[in-house]
Amino acid sequence: QVQLVESGGGLVQAGGSLRLSCAVSGRTFSSYVMGWFRQAPGKEREFVADISWRGGTTAYAGSVKGRFTIYRDNAKNTVYLQMNSLKPEDTAVYYCAAASATRLRVGVVDYWGQGTQVTVSS
Secondary structure, three states, X not given: OOEEEEEOOEEEEOOOOEEEEEEEEOOOOOOOEEEEEEEOOOOOOEEEEEEEOOOOOEEEOOOOEOOEEEEEEHXXXXXXXXXXXXXXXXXXXXXXXXXXXXXXXXXXXXXXXXOEEEEEEO
């Protein structure tokens, strides 16, 4: 079984930065894709970014492209989400996720992290 443990959330002012971490325990398959979803109050859970474990290819939601960067440290079994130029609309609970798929979508997620709160004040 795979477990995902998230950290790095917090309170930050608009324009600030945060880095989220997702540490993986258990066996990780080379075919897995990992990344983050987020869910704001009153909103549906939405895709943020993902990265393939094997090749490191990335994808981003249009709302965060150019501001967020996802990357991995294979030796530490950890995926990171660097969040820059944060906006109040980025406020949400961020969930790490993993799937045995090419791209990360809610319907194909095999494992979820516990979620970490990101709050951006204006």
